[in-house]
Amino acid sequence: MRWRWVDxxxxxxxxxxxxxxxxxxxxxxxxxxxxxxxxxxxxxx
Numbered sequence: 001m002r003w004r005w006v007d008x009x010x011x012x013x014x015x016x017x018x019x020x021x022x023x024x025x026x027x028x029x030x031x032x033x034x035x036x037x038x039x040x041x042x043x044x045x
Contacts, residue, residue, distance in 0.1 A: 002038075 005022040013019050020028070 005025050
């Protein structure tokens with residue numbers, strides 16, 4: 001599963017009742033040393 005900022009924004013708002021902008025979420029994750037990681041694509045065979 002791939003998380004987008006908007007998905008994370010919705011989960012945070014649903015669970016904690018706090019609304020953050022996508023930029024604020026990005027800044028907070030960067031401050032916690034999270035980084036962007038994407039899985040390698042696989043050949044269909």
